[in-house]
Amino acid sequence: MSKVIIAEKPSVAKNIAEALKIKTRKDGYFQGEGYYITWAFGHLLQLYDAKDYDESMKGWRFEKFPFIPQEFKYKIKSDGVNRSAEDKGAKKQIGIIKSLIEMPDVDGVISATDFDREGQVIADELFGYLKVNKPIYRLLLNEWTPDEVKKGMESLKDNKEMEPLQDAGIGRQWSDWIIGINLTSVSTLKYNFEKNKTINIGRVLLPTLKIIYDRDKEIENFQATTYYKLTSTFKTEKKDEFDGLYYENDSEKFEDKSALDKLLPLLEGSCAKVVDKQTEKKKEYPPYLFNLSNLQGYITSKYKGWTSDKVLKVAQALYEKKFTTYPRTASVVLDESLADKARKVLNVIKVGLPYEKDIKFVKLKRVFDSSKVESHSAITPTYIKPNGLSQDEGVVYTAIKNRFIMQFMPVAEFEESKITLKAESEEVSGEFIAKGKVQLVEGFRVVEKIETKDTILPMVEVGEKVDIAQNKIGMVTKKPPKNHSEKTLLRVMETCGKGLEDKENSEEMMKSILSGFSIGTPSTRAETMKKLKDIGYIRTKGKSLICTDLGRTIVEIFPVPELLDLEYTGRLESTLSDIEKGKFKKVDFMKLIIDFTKEAVEKIKKDTGALSKFKVEIPKDVESLGNCPACGNPVIEGEKGFGCSNWKSGCKFTIWKDDRYISSFGKQVSKEMVQLLLKNGKAGFRNLKSKKGNTFSAYFKYIRNEETGYYNWELEFI
16 A cells, blocks of 8 residues: 655655655646655635625625634635636645545555645645645654655554644634735725725734834934044053053943043053952853744844745755755754764764864753754754755855754863953042953854954053053943844844844743744744835845835734734734643634724724825815815715815814704804814804803814714704
8 A cells, every 4th residue: 555745846756755765747737656746836725715705705895804704714825916716836846746646556645834824724625625634744843854754654643632732833824814915905996095005914014014113203203412532552661552441430421521621631650550350261162053033033134145944945945955944843852862963963064074073962951952943953063964055055155064963062261351450540540441452262253264353452460560652532422223124124023022132042032932932933034024115114225124105005004003012912923822732722813813902993983193194186176175084085065064174084173054952943054164263172152052042252163083983963052
């Protein structure tokens, strides 16, 4: 009997075939003793569109939303160019997979897609669509080398054991469909800023946009502050020079320059005495192994023209060519069970390196720690040495290889010195401090020739006198924060904005990543950034990411604050992570998403916050009676009433000429009354008649009802 193996891509199917020594290739599959090895092209299926469930959903109308299918269905994915047609290649491949599974000699199916949420769903949605009733097994691998494929085939899992992973993948897929379809449709109908412009709303899209928006606003609102500092240059007997910074009350910052000006004549041509010298030996450990976000940040910040999306594509290609391990990982350490494999890899890739003798395999806790591995271990090279790499592949492979080698090199060691000096003039009450480093052991830094920019201090001893050769007062203006780059944005997304952007190699960073509390996943963050650019919410300027006017408008007017909130989105991502670990039920998650979407749709429908963004130009022969209190556009006179010229965008401000409430007091709405109302917020009347026939005077106010969005009259007695 035979089994059908389904890989995620043709290149992976080829790797499996080579490992199993199967060479016969046919149309859409490999065939050998005991196996048919076929493949998908990523997702061959997609979820139904709304119109597939209901023909009337072709035309978007407010009353049709929220739209929640009773049951989610799948269809063959659409053609990339003609969205209304099926993808012919996908249809053909599904037919091949179906025919192979149905062959009489086949007694089981092996899912060999990537070992992650998306990979699980790619295969499982096929099994559901084809109604497969033969036993299904799961091949779980972190790399596609022959050794690992053979080992994995000997320890297949029952696919039923993967239900939590499937639930997390399906939950992500369905929830993004519900939120995306409903909120994008209703927002596009509501906020018609540009004709035929879709207003894309997404669970990960908006909080990512908000991160960039917040940084832009922080830069705009930044208040520059200035302070002054005094630096003196000291010269030893041996004519060695070094600089020291002047401190008073433990601070080197002086708001008043005149305080430092007074010191200059006291220091000129004077001496100082070394009153303290502290020297400490310190160790510097290599940065952790790469996870995907760190790799993307490293490459995009070091090389021009690289984006996170490009780094992911190149890393994926290296993985599929068997040169590196699975790239879509959040972990920066290795599982302890991988020690022997890492030793084998190290022994292969270190050969011929100029520092080969310094590379020693040690099972360090800093490298091997199962408690800090989230699903997949960090990215490393495999034992297969590459050849024929493209230039881009060479950049990414070298970075991964070097980071791996660094872990098994000596730590860098340096001596850190702090020299304290006192001026000989007693009127100079403060002290000077000079700091510097001397590198003792280059260690892992030799791998990437990391040069030190640290100051090197001369040898001086406590009690030694030195000349003050020069004094300089410098003005320091505090600079605003920098715009986000892809590297810093990835860091904020990875830790859900916990202020750990500068702590890449910290325990805090690792704990934050392991919690699953993040914006998106390693595999979706690059795609999110690309989509934000493609739909026009952000733009790039060099390596900086900046909000466009449209992106700013979306953040400022969108009436569902949860979708802009990092905490809320982080909790959703963490819940998906809990589903994957079997700690939370998919059904409960979907109820949460459906309830949220229903509420969000209603908020958008009732929203008036964006009305002011629409500016209406009225014809020259039409008189403006004043500005609309809801949106600021001109209020004009019509046949039956006075209304906002922005009515097409949904502004409901209208005062009818035959208003029953006003006429019940024996008065009529006039143009003059409307002008007064718009100017002063109220219009006064005398000789009003009550129901009892009494006369009185009062102001009329026209107040918006927040529940309905309509306006009602209120009286204020004079």
